[in-house]
Amino acid sequence: MSFNPLTEKGINLDEQVRNWAELNVEPYDKASVDPYTRCRVIAMNGIEVEAVIFSHQFNRHTDVPEVKAALAEIRRIEQQQQKVVNWLIPAEESTLEVTLGYEQEAVDLTAWLARSEPDPYLRQTYDFGLLEDFDHLYRYANLYELIEGKQAEDVVARLTEVMPGRPTRVEHRHPADNIRKHYDRHTVDPLSRLHALTITAAEQQTMNFYMNIGNRYLEPVARGLYAEIGMVEEEHVTQYESMLDPGESWFEQLLLHEYNECYMYHSFEAQESDPRIRRIWELHLAMEIEQLRIAADLMRRYDGRDPLEVLPAALPEPVLLEPNKQYVREVLADQVDLTSLGTGYVRDAHKRFQENLKRVNAAGNPSEEVIDIHRERFGREYRLQTEGPHPVRELREEAFAGQA
Amino acid sequence: MVTTAVRPETGATIKPGPMITVPADRLVQDDQLRDFAADSGLDGPFLADQFSAFIAHERMGLNLLRTLHTRTDNPGLRNRYAELEGETYEAVGEWERLIEALGGNPQYASPAGRATEALDDKVTEALLLSGSADPLTFEQAEVQAYLAAANQCVAQATLLAAFAEEADDGQAKQEMTASTGALLPPARRHADWATDTLRTMAVAQAKHPMVRKIGEAAEQIVDKVRNAVTPG
Numbered sequence: 001m002s003f004n005p006l007t008e009k010g011i012n013l014d015e016q017v018r019n020w021a022e023l024n025v026e027p028y029d030k031a032s033v034d035p036y037t038r039c040r041v042i043a044m045n046g047i048e049v050e051a052v053i054f055s056h057q058f059n060r061h062t063d064v065p066e067v068k069a070a071l072a073e074i075r076r077i078e079q080q081q082q083k084v085v086n087w088l089i090p091a092e093e094s095t096l097e098v099t100l101g102y103e104q105e106a107v108d109l110t111a112w113l114a115r116s117e118p119d120p121y122l123r124q125t126y127d128f129g130l131l132e133d134f135d136h137l138y139r140y141a142n143l144y145e146l147i148e149g150k151q152a153e154d155v156v157a158r159l160t161e162v163m164p165g166r167p168t169r170v171e172h173r174h175p176a177d178n179i180r181k182h183y184d185r186h187t188v189d190p191l192s193r194l195h196a197l198t199i200t201a202a203e204q205q206t207m208n209f210y211m212n213i214g215n216r217y218l219e220p221v222a223r224g225l226y227a228e229i230g231m232v233e234e235e236h237v238t239q240y241e242s243m244l245d246p247g248e249s250w251f252e253q254l255l256l257h258e259y260n261e262c263y264m265y266h267s268f269e270a271q272e273s274d275p276r277i278r279r280i281w282e283l284h285l286a287m288e289i290e291q292l293r294i295a296a297d298l299m300r301r302y303d304g305r306d307p308l309e310v311l312p313a314a315l316p317e318p319v320l321l322e323p324n325k326q327y328v329r330e331v332l333a334d335q336v337d338l339t340s341l342g343t344g345y346v347r348d349a350h351k352r353f354q355e356n357l358k359r360v361n362a363a364g365n366p367s368e369e370v371i372d373i374h375r376e377r378f379g380r381e382y383r384l385q386t387e388g389p390h391p392v393r394e395l396r397e398e399a400f401a402g403q404a
Numbered sequence: 405m406v407t408t409a410v411r412p413e414t415g416a417t418i419k420p421g422p423m424i425t426v427p428a429d430r431l432v433q434d435d436q437l438r439d440f441a442a443d444s445g446l447d448g449p450f451l452a453d454q455f456s457a458f459i460a461h462e463r464m465g466l467n468l469l470r471t472l473h474t475r476t477d478n479p480g481l482r483n484r485y486a487e488l489e490g491e492t493y494e495a496v497g498e499w500e501r502l503i504e505a506l507g508g509n510p511q512y513a514s515p516a517g518r519a520t521e522a523l524d525d526k527v528t529e530a531l532l533l534s535g536s537a538d539p540l541t542f543e544q545a546e547v548q549a550y551l552a553a554a555n556q557c558v559a560q561a562t563l564l565a566a567f568a569e570e571a572d573d574g575q576a577k578q579e580m581t582a583s584t585g586a587l588l589p590p591a592r593r594h595a596d597w598a599t600d601t602l603r604t605m606a607v608a609q610a611k612h613p614m615v616r617k618i619g620e621a622a623e624q625i626v627d628k629v630r631n632a633v634t635p636g
Binding site: 119181186301303306310 | 408412532
């Protein structure tokens with residue numbers, strides 16, 4: 001059934017404010033949580049963080065008191081929503097376990113966005129990033145067993161496979177090769193617009209997370225791995241935010257952020273298996289509906305535009321977190337050797353790419369060291385291949401073992 | 405009914421610049437624009453791009469007038485902005501009619517159109533600094549914003565006249581000539597009105613300091629109202 005948040009009744013902004021006890025929610029149970037519930041929590045935390053950061057940027061570009069006050073009021077609520085969402089993650093979950101959750105979310109969210117993306121170029125961009133986050137999951141899974149002596153299957157279940165993607169050591173492109181083309185606001189399919197906002201928020205949160213927690217480990221290989229993958233996340237944010245049309249006005253962007261939050265909460269409440277967390281998604285959806293209404297009013301007044309000229313008549317098909325094993329395998333088989341040149345994708349290891357790799361990989365790669373150390377200690381790598389051998393012969397474990 | 409915002413639902417198409425991706429079914433290339441104003445002897449793709457920019461500016465003018473209408477505290481200006489909105493709406497309709505008559509698509513967004521929209525967006529965005537201005541200064545800035553937009557309309561209609569003059573005799577020339585007659589006089593009136601209004605506002609303040617004091621008093625009242633409706 002179609003759902004149009006512009007015609008739904010939300011919760012008055014004054015009634016959205018929660019006290020400290022309400023913000024300090026009971027975390028989920030690490031032992032029994034559905035891995036995709038964890039992914040939804042991670043995704044919505046990223047969406048809320050983006051809402052806050054965008055609003056702060058907007059606030060720095062206006063001195064209209066009414067606009068600043070409205071932004072501040074909504075932002076306070078977004079901050080509270082972020083606390084409620086992110087505080088669902090329990091302290092019992094180690095930093096590496098949360099990291100595995102981040103990468104599982106990156107893989108299955110990106111794969112779903114790619115599968116449903118109507119624009120072929122944007123779809124290619126998702127596929128390109130997908131193989132890199134897929135590889136990060138494998139590297140962190142090996143680090144996890146090295147440091148904590150546990151297996152990533154305990155975190156990701158058997159929903160997402162763990163094996164090499166595009167090797168992290170060849171993901172380090174020259175910054176000029178991480179920019180991408182953007183959609184055009186006149187012709188863009190509404191789904192493409194929402195997808196771009198979602199992936200930008202998700203990858204930005206991953207980037208920020210690694211920026212902050214990468215130094216929490218004693219082991220040099222762990223610190224090195226977070227630093228190396230953290231730099232790839234910088235590339236990913238550059239890539240994904242480039243997809244947004246820079247011609248969108250501040251109010252258009254605000255409206256789209258609020259609409260996308262409605263879309264994501266609406267998507268997730270429909271599939272959430274944990275009843276308590278589903279109630280949080282429902283509550284936040286009702287809050288976002290009112291925030292969207294306020295954004296729409298601001299747009300009418302300060303942009304002179306009708307939100308109906310920007311938004312679709314109803315929310316698109318919901319975003320779904322589900323296994324994408326076959327899809328990932330197909331993309332791996334077809335695109336593992338891709339890199340980029342400017343805004344395009346190439347198989348050619350061009351000069352700028354090679355020079356950058358030579359420079360940053362000069363003293364080796366933590367992403368390779370972690371596998372070498374793991375192999376040394378356990379006599380094998382950590383992989384979780386539920387669907388058979390790796391689709392790329394050169395990335396099968398025996399191929400690496402042969403090299404050693 | 406005219407289109408005030410080009411989007412997929414209205415049948416938007418685009419000739420993308422190098423940094424834009426567009427689905428194949430929305431893509432327009434120069435070859436498809438060769439027949440635009442075919443009997444004019446002028447370059448069809450160039451004209452199509454120009455006219456896309458012209459109509460984009462009129463549409464953006466509607467947005468500007470809507471925000472001026474809702475934001476001004478001056479009842480006289482509010483009424484005038486509403487009138488101008490109606491006349492601009494008619495101008496959008498005239499551009500749509502002309503583009504269709506020349507064999508084009510009013511839903512086509514050209515690179516020139518995107519550039520025009522970006523410029524016009526920044527004019528509207530400039531009004532987001534109204535917190536730095538007293539009410540009279542802000543009213544003046546609003547009229548200046550409209551004057552910039554109106555002058556651009558005059559420039560566009562004048563260009564249209566030039567295209568008509570240079571065109572070979574035929575249907576396209578007739579259409580462009582007729583549209584010039586419909587678009588140029590009101591555009592000139594609008595620019596003249598904005599110029600006159602600016603002069604009146606500025607000279608009144610220069611000659612009669614009391615006008616400014618009244619303005620300051622109005623500002624205090626506005627602040628009180630603002631504080632009453634803005635929490636915290």
